[in-house]
Amino acid sequence: MAKEQGVDNKVQFLGFVTDEDLLKLYANSLCVYFAPKDEDYGYITLEAFLSHKPVVTTVDAGGVLEFAENDVNAVVTEPDPEQIGQAINRLYLDKKLARDFGENGYQKVKDISWDNALDRLMTFSGLE
Numbered sequence: 001m002a003k004e005q006g007v008d009n010k011v012q013f014l015g016f017v018t019d020e021d022l023l024k025l026y027a028n029s030l031c032v033y034f035a036p037k038d039e040d041y042g043y044i045t046l047e048a049f050l051s052h053k054p055v056v057t058t059v060d061a062g063g064v065l066e067f068a069e070n071d072v073n074a075v076v077t078e079p080d081p082e083q084i085g086q087a088i089n090r091l092y093l094d095k096k097l098a099r100d101f102g103e104n105g106y107q108k109v110k111d112i113s114w115d116n117a118l119d120r121l122m123t124f125s126g127l128e
Helices: 019-027 043-050 081-093 095-109 114-125
Strands: 055-058 074-077
Touching: 019 043, 043 055, 043 095, 055 081, 074 081, 074 095, 081 095
Parallel strands: 055 074
Antiparallel strands: none
16 A cells, blocks of 8 residues: 555554564654554553653544543544644644653653552552
8 A cells, every 4th residue: 555655665564573673663753643443542652652752643543532632742633644644744843842742641641550550449449
Protein backbone atom coordinates (compact mmCIF):
# COMPACT_ATOMS: atom_id res chain seq x y z
CA MET A 1 0.00 0.00 0.00
CA ALA A 2 2.87 2.38 0.83
CA LYS A 3 4.36 1.74 -2.61
CA GLU A 4 0.99 2.31 -4.30
CA GLN A 5 0.67 5.64 -2.47
CA GLY A 6 4.22 6.67 -3.39
CA VAL A 7 5.43 6.93 0.20
CA ASP A 8 7.50 3.74 0.47
CA ASN A 9 10.64 5.87 0.72
CA LYS A 10 9.15 7.59 3.82
CA VAL A 11 7.64 4.60 5.65
CA GLN A 12 9.21 1.60 7.31
CA PHE A 13 7.29 -1.41 8.57
CA LEU A 14 9.58 -2.77 11.25
CA GLY A 15 7.54 -5.65 12.62
CA PHE A 16 8.92 -6.94 15.92
CA VAL A 17 11.54 -4.74 17.55
CA THR A 18 13.55 -5.39 20.69
CA ASP A 19 12.82 -3.46 23.88
CA GLU A 20 16.09 -1.57 23.39
CA ASP A 21 15.14 -0.57 19.85
CA LEU A 22 11.64 0.37 20.99
CA LEU A 23 13.10 2.76 23.57
CA LYS A 24 15.24 4.35 20.86
CA LEU A 25 12.27 4.72 18.54
CA TYR A 26 10.22 6.46 21.22
CA ALA A 27 13.17 8.65 22.26
CA ASN A 28 13.76 9.84 18.70
CA SER A 29 10.16 10.41 17.71
CA LEU A 30 8.29 13.70 17.58
CA CYS A 31 4.99 12.07 18.47
CA VAL A 32 3.32 8.68 18.45
CA TYR A 33 0.47 7.89 16.09
CA PHE A 34 -1.82 5.30 17.67
CA ALA A 35 -5.35 5.10 16.38
CA PRO A 36 -6.82 1.63 16.78
CA LYS A 37 -10.56 1.22 16.45
CA ASP A 38 -12.13 0.80 19.89
CA GLU A 39 -8.98 -0.34 21.74
CA ASP A 40 -9.70 -1.73 25.19
CA TYR A 41 -6.81 -0.08 27.05
CA GLY A 42 -4.19 1.59 24.87
CA TYR A 43 -0.88 0.60 26.45
CA ILE A 44 1.00 2.23 23.57
CA THR A 45 -0.43 5.54 24.74
CA LEU A 46 1.16 4.98 28.16
CA GLU A 47 4.49 4.11 26.55
CA ALA A 48 4.36 7.29 24.49
CA PHE A 49 3.54 9.47 27.49
CA LEU A 50 6.20 7.80 29.66
CA SER A 51 8.61 8.75 26.86
CA HIS A 52 7.35 12.37 27.03
CA LYS A 53 5.80 12.13 23.56
CA PRO A 54 2.36 13.39 22.54
CA VAL A 55 -0.10 11.07 20.84
CA VAL A 56 -2.05 11.54 17.65
CA THR A 57 -5.20 9.44 17.73
CA THR A 58 -8.81 9.37 16.59
CA VAL A 59 -12.21 9.83 18.22
CA ASP A 60 -13.02 6.11 17.82
CA ALA A 61 -9.84 4.81 19.50
CA GLY A 62 -11.62 3.51 22.60
CA GLY A 63 -9.47 3.13 25.72
CA VAL A 64 -6.76 5.35 24.27
CA LEU A 65 -9.08 8.28 25.01
CA GLU A 66 -9.01 7.53 28.73
CA PHE A 67 -5.49 8.97 28.67
CA ALA A 68 -5.27 11.04 25.48
CA GLU A 69 -6.90 14.45 25.86
CA ASN A 70 -7.24 16.65 22.81
CA ASP A 71 -5.10 19.79 22.99
CA VAL A 72 -3.69 18.74 26.38
CA ASN A 73 -1.42 15.78 25.68
CA ALA A 74 -2.67 14.64 22.31
CA VAL A 75 -4.30 15.65 19.07
CA VAL A 76 -7.53 13.73 18.59
CA THR A 77 -9.11 13.80 15.14
CA GLU A 78 -11.76 12.06 13.13
CA PRO A 79 -10.45 8.83 11.54
CA ASP A 80 -9.70 10.71 8.34
CA PRO A 81 -6.26 10.63 6.67
CA GLU A 82 -6.33 14.38 5.93
CA GLN A 83 -7.11 15.28 9.54
CA ILE A 84 -4.50 12.84 10.87
CA GLY A 85 -1.90 14.37 8.55
CA GLN A 86 -2.86 17.87 9.70
CA ALA A 87 -2.48 16.78 13.33
CA ILE A 88 1.01 15.45 12.70
CA ASN A 89 1.95 18.57 10.75
CA ARG A 90 0.67 20.74 13.58
CA LEU A 91 3.06 19.08 16.02
CA TYR A 92 5.90 19.09 13.48
CA LEU A 93 5.51 22.81 12.87
CA ASP A 94 5.22 23.63 16.59
CA LYS A 95 7.90 21.63 18.41
CA LYS A 96 7.23 23.50 21.66
CA LEU A 97 3.60 22.41 21.53
CA ALA A 98 4.74 18.82 20.92
CA ARG A 99 7.10 19.01 23.92
CA ASP A 100 4.39 20.56 26.12
CA PHE A 101 1.85 17.90 25.13
CA GLY A 102 4.45 15.19 25.76
CA GLU A 103 5.19 16.58 29.23
CA ASN A 104 1.47 16.82 30.00
CA GLY A 105 1.10 13.19 28.99
CA TYR A 106 3.99 12.17 31.21
CA GLN A 107 2.50 13.99 34.18
CA LYS A 108 -0.82 12.21 33.63
CA VAL A 109 0.61 8.66 33.66
CA LYS A 110 3.86 8.86 35.63
CA ASP A 111 2.33 7.30 38.74
CA ILE A 112 0.64 4.39 36.98
CA SER A 113 2.36 1.23 38.18
CA TRP A 114 1.53 -2.17 39.61
CA ASP A 115 2.89 -1.07 42.99
CA ASN A 116 0.52 1.90 43.11
CA ALA A 117 -2.40 -0.23 41.93
CA LEU A 118 -1.73 -2.82 44.64
CA ASP A 119 -1.37 -0.14 47.30
CA ARG A 120 -4.74 1.33 46.34
CA LEU A 121 -6.41 -2.09 46.29
CA MET A 122 -5.00 -2.86 49.72
CA THR A 123 -6.19 0.51 51.07
CA PHE A 124 -9.70 0.10 49.65
CA SER A 125 -9.99 -3.46 50.94
CA GLY A 126 -8.83 -2.45 54.43
CA LEU A 127 -5.85 -4.83 54.32
CA GLU A 128 -3.19 -2.16 54.61
